[in-house]
Amino acid sequence: MDVLTDIFGVQVKYESWNKQGALPMYIAGSYDFAVAILNGCRCIMLSPTEELVTIPALKKQIKRIQEIENIPVVIKLPAISLYKRKKMIESGISFITGKQAFLPFMGTFLTHENEETVEVTKLMFSAQQLALMYLYNNNKKLYVSAATKKLPFTAMTMSRAVKQLEATGLFYTTKDGVNKVIESDYCGLELYEKIKEYMTSPVRKIGYLNKAEITVDMVLAGDSALAEATMLNPNRVMTYAVYIKSFVKEKLVNELIDPDEQVRVELWEYDPKQFSEDNMADRLSVALSFTENEDERVEEAIEELLEGVWR
16 A cells, blocks of 8 residues: 555555656656656656755756646655755655655645654764764765764764754765765854754863873863963963773862862863864864853854864
8 A cells, every 4th residue: 555545544546657758868767757646636756766866956857847747746755864854845845755745735744643753952972973073074975984983883873873963954864875974064163053052061070180190191171272272371270181981080189279280170071082183172172161151251262263173
């Protein structure tokens, strides 16, 4: 039984459509064509035989098909990402999947009541690291296989992280052959400003440590990192960051006793050296660590820091 009838109760009949010969080969060879009659409404059903083209290209192809027969065109897909669904609805492109149907020519948007809806208000730290990797990648495409090799995640954790990024609506996934690729329509500082609303400070705990106990796993962070990278005046007490899992947190004390003998230490949820190539924690995470800051001097330094990332 057809999915539209089985799940949504829409009556469907199919007929062949034999006008592909009037279309360019790049369109005719990219889909299986059929005429579907939905509750008496006639439309052309396109089932992609390869990766679906971009939304602007799809709109042009649909227009070309409708020059031959001016009836609605529906894209039939096995599944659809939240991002692509949003873009297709915004563009008025009809589609059906195994669980959803958007048919504006019928005034219908149907969703399977048992479909799992993924909503995200804050990213898991695994998804946050994946987003940071995308930002530092400075490329529209980030291959999931490459990210998996560099980030300390299991395949399941990576899969969840990718889904969370998609759920923000700022990222979507495509395929390059057999390789899964993360992409976004935004880049650089613009993307960071949008995604940071879903990010949190990596700092889990703060304390003080004797300078003699500084380890090679520690890098400059906090206002010490800002002073290193911007015109902000340095604080008398240096601040370092270290991955919480590579440090014995019991070594920290809560009280600053001697600013000449102690340093401030931030314990991070992920390795502050993960995306860093010098003695400083990665710039974007440093900026995120000041989420609760209200000091205008620090805000100006953060702006300067972020500009330096994409300069």
